[in-house]
Each structure stands twice: as structure tokens, then as C-alpha cells.
Amino acid sequence: MSGPELPPYARALGIDIDHDEDGNPVLFVDFSERILGRPGFLHGGAMSGLMEMAAIAALRAEMERRGEAMKLKPVNVQVEFMRGGTEQRTYAMGTVTRAGRRVALVNAECWQDDRRKPIALAQMKILLSPAEG
Amino acid sequence: MDSPKEPRTLYDTPPDFVFDPARAARMMTRHGHGGWLGLKYHAHGQGWFELELPWREELVGVAETGVLASGPIISLMDNATSMSVWTLTGKFVPHATLDLRVDYMRAAEPGRTVIGHGECYKLTRTISFIRGIAHDGDPDDPVAHVIGTFMATHGSYL
Numbered sequence: 468m469s470g471p472e473l474p475p476y477a478r479a480l481g482i483d484i485d486h487d488e489d490g491n492p493v494l495f496v497d498f499s500e501r502i503l504g505r506p507g508f509l510h511g512g513a514m515s516g517l518m519e520m521a522a523i524a525a526l527r528a529e530m531e532r533r534g535e536a537m538k539l540k541p542v543n544v545q546v547e548f549m550r551g552g553t554e555q556r557t558y559a560m561g562t563v564t565r566a567g568r569r570v571a572l573v574n575a576e577c578w579q580d581d582r583r584k585p586i587a588l589a590q591m592k593i594l595l596s597p598a599e600g
Numbered sequence: 601m602d603s604p605k606e607p608r609t610l611y612d613t614p615p616d617f618v619f620d621p622a623r624a625a626r627m628m629t630r631h632g633h634g635g636w637l638g639l640k641y642h643a644h645g646q647g648w649f650e651l652e653l654p655w656r657e658e659l660v661g662v663a664e665t666g667v668l669a670s671g672p673i674i675s676l677m678d679n680a681t682s683m684s685v686w687t688l689t690g691k692f693v694p695h696a697t698l699d700l701r702v703d704y705m706r707a708a709e710p711g712r713t714v715i716g717h718g719e720c721y722k723l724t725r726t727i728s729f730i731r732g733i734a735h736d737g738d739p740d741d742p743v744a745h746v747i748g749t750f751m752a753t754h755g756s757y758l
Binding site for chain 2: 474475476477479480500501502503504505506510511512513515516517519520541542543544545546547548551
């Protein structure tokens with residue numbers, strides 16, 4: 468379930484789906500010069516991009532389970548950077564905290580070699596509207 | 601090509617390096633994530649800094665519409681606000697983003713360059729408070745608003 472589901476930006480950065488965890492896709496990106504921020508560290512914007520992709524993927528999966536075709540529109544995102552990301556594979560997974568009929572709140576976590584030590588957290592609010600047709 | 605005298609990144613500059621925003625921006629946008637995104641220097645002043653993010657197919661978030669993904673906008677604003685801090689300190693102080701909140705007003709017009717305007721509105725010894733907007737031509741009709749903080753990792757801002 469990789470490739471076509473992810474947008475051009477994700478594919479260009481090398482973001483892909485690793486596996487599913489309780490119905491939530493776990494995304495990953497391998498380290499490359501493309502996502503390097505300050506020397507030796509992952510760029511915060513790239514981390515945020517990965518977490519946003521994971522948040523949206525988790526929400527899409529939830530909508531699919533409900534059998535609802537929804538259009539998603541991001542309202543805002545709050546990102547907390549807790550540790551510098553180093554030059555290795557980075558993972559992110561979203562968790563739907565609350566999805567009503569019109570708005571959803573999704574959390575996302577980003578980690579590297581140690582799952583218990585997340586490097587960043589994101590919280591995203593997404594507007595839902597019925598897809599046309 | 602880098603000339604031998606030009607440091608590769610800000611981290612390679614000597615301690616007495618006087619912060620020259622345009623030159624620093626050239627360094628920051630030539631390599632790594634900023635380089636890949638195609639970020640360019642736009643303008644700066646005391647306490648503010650602007651970078652450009654030209655539209656490109658690879659940066660699209662919704663293939664059907666051609667609208668830019670939000671990741672590149674966050675990176676643009678992270679870098680523009682980061683640079684705005686050093687226009688106040690007058691020197692390069694290594695720092696890390698602590699948090700960033702982005703409010704998305706509307707989608708950027710496909711094909712248009714997005715300008716990231718970042719400003720630092722308060723400096724303490726350890727924390728810089730930043731905010732900014734991203735727009736695609738009209739600053740009065742922004743694509744996004746951001747607010748956040750950076751922390752000096754080595755040394756002090758003041």
C-alpha cells in the first residue's frame with residue numbers, strides 16, 4: 468500500500484509506509500541530504516511534513532473504516548521538537564484522538580531507533596466535509 | 601560551486617563572524633533541506649527576514665489540484681523565522697526550534713511562489729519568540745500564520 472496513496476511531496480522526499488499498527492499506518496523516511504537541517508540533524512520542517520502525512524493517513528484509515536468518504540482540509544498544526552533527529556531512519560504514526568462529523572483532532576509522534584523516545588510530537592486539526600459525488 | 605573562502609554552512613563560520621543575512625541565507629539555502637526545497641533569499645530588515653519558496657511539481661500535496669503540501673510551508677517558515685532571530689543578535693547563535701504552530705488560512709495558488717515572512721518579536725538569553733506569515737503575492741491575504749519559539753543551544757542570544 469505504498470506509492471499512489473502518498474502525494475508527490477512525500478514520494479519526492481522518500482516517505483513510504485512501513486506497516487500498520489492497530490489500523491494506523493506507520494510512515495518512514497530514510498535519511499538523506501534532502502532532509503538535512505543544521506549539520507548532522509534532521510530538518511524540523513521535514514519532520515513536521517512526515518508527521519502531517521502520518522496524521523492524515525491515520526485519519527483517512529479511520530474514515531475508511533467508518534465507510535465515510537470525506538474531504539480533508541487542515542486547519543492548523545502544533546509541533547513540539549523534543550530531540551534532534553540524527554542521520555538515520557525516521558518513523559511517524561498518527562492517532563485519531565477525536566473525529567466528529569465536521570472536525571478531527573489527530574496526534575502524531577515521530578521517533579527514530581527508540582520508540583520510547585519520540586523526537587517530536589504534532590497535533591493537527593482537520594476539517595471534514597462530505598466528498599462530492 | 602563554493603569558493604574555498606566561503607564556509608559551507610553557518611556552523612563552519614568563525615566565532616567572530618558578523619551576521620550578514622543575505623550571505624547567510626545563501627549558505628542556508630544551498631544545501632540540505634532548504635536547498636532541496638529551492639528556498640531563496642527575498643528580503644530582510646531589523647528583526648525580520650523573508651525567504652521565497654518557488655512552486656514545483658515535486659512539492660505538491662494534492663496531485664489533482666497542484667496545491668503545495670504543507671510540509672514545505674512549515675520548512676519555509678521555520679527557516680525564515682530562524683534567520684529573523686539573527687538579524688537581531690547580529691551574530692550567528694546556534695539554536696533549535698522548540699515548537700511551531702501553523703494556522704492554514706487557505707491553499708496557496710498552484711504555480712505561485714510563496715513568500716515566508718518571519719519576525720522575532722522577543723529575545724531572552726535562551727529563548728527567541730517568533731511569528732510570521734506565508735503569502736503568495738498579497739501579504740494581506742496570507743496562506744498561513746505561524747508562531748513559535750527557538751532555544752539557543754550553545755551560548756546566549758543576548
